[in-house]
Amino acid sequence: MLTFLPVRLPSPVATILPNAAFLLPALTRVSLRRTPPRANMSAASASPSAPDSAAANPAAAGEERGKEAVDVLVQYVVLRRDLADAWPLGSVVAQGCHAAVAAMWAHRDHPDTAAYCASDNLDRMHKACSTVTLEVKGETQLKNLAEKLQKAGVRHKLWIEQPENIPTCIATAPCPKSQVSSFFKKLKLCK
Numbered sequence: 001m002l003t004f005l006p007v008r009l010p011s012p013v014a015t016i017l018p019n020a021a022f023l024l025p026a027l028t029r030v031s032l033r034r035t036p037p038r039a040n041m042s043a044a045s046a047s048p049s050a051p052d053s054a055a056a057n058p059a060a061a062g063e064e065r066g067k068e069a070v071d072v073l074v075q076y077v078v079l080r081r082d083l084a085d086a087w088p089l090g091s092v093v094a095q096g097c098h099a100a101v102a103a104m105w106a107h108r109d110h111p112d113t114a115a116y117c118a119s120d121n122l123d124r125m126h127k128a129c130s131t132v133t134l135e136v137k138g139e140t141q142l143k144n145l146a147e148k149l150q151k152a153g154v155r156h157k158l159w160i161e162q163p164e165n166i167p168t169c170i171a172t173a174p175c176p177k178s179q180v181s182s183f184f185k186k187l188k189l190c191k
C-alpha cells in the first residue's frame with residue numbers, strides 16, 4: 001500500500017526574492033491597534049485632550065507604544081441572568097445582538113470601531129479584537145452598570161426592548177481593554 005505524504009514545495013517568489021515579505025497580501029499581516037491612546041472612552045474624546053506625552057517624556061512614549069501594541073480592542077455585552085432563565089435562548093441572544101449592533105452603529109465613525117471592524121480583524125476576533133459576554137443578576141444591576149458607564153464616559157448602548165420598555169442588556173462600543181475592563185471585572189461570564 002502506498003502512502004502519500006503532503007509535500008511542501010518552496011515558493012518560487014521566496015527562492016527568487018528571499019526578502020519578499022513585502023509582497024504578501026495585507027490580509028496576512030495582523031495589526032493590533034493603530035489609533036493613539038486616549039484618556040477616556042467617551043464619544044467626545046475622539047482626539048487626545050492632554051498634551052502629547054511623547055514630546056514631554058520620550059521614555060514614557062516608548063513604554064506607551066509597547067503597551068499600545070498589546071492592548072486589544074474589546075466589546076463587552078452584558079445580559080440579564082433573570083431573562084436568560086425566563087426567556088427562550090434565541091430571544092436573549094437577539095437582545096445582545098441588537099445592543100451590540102446599536103453600539104457599533106452609534107460609534108461607527110470612532111477610530112476604535114473602525115479598527116475593530118477592519119477587514120484583517122473580522123476573521124480573527126480572538127487576536128486583536130474580542131467580544132466578551134457577561135451577565136448581571138437583573139434589571140437593577142444592569143441599570144447601575146449603565147449609570148457607571150455613563151458617568152465614566154464609556155461609549156455603550158443600554159438596549160431597552162420595545163414596546164414592553166424592558167432594559168435587557170448593555171453593549172459597549174469597541175474600546176481598549178485596559179481602559180474599560182475595570183467596570184466588568186466583577187461580572188461573571190454568561191453561561
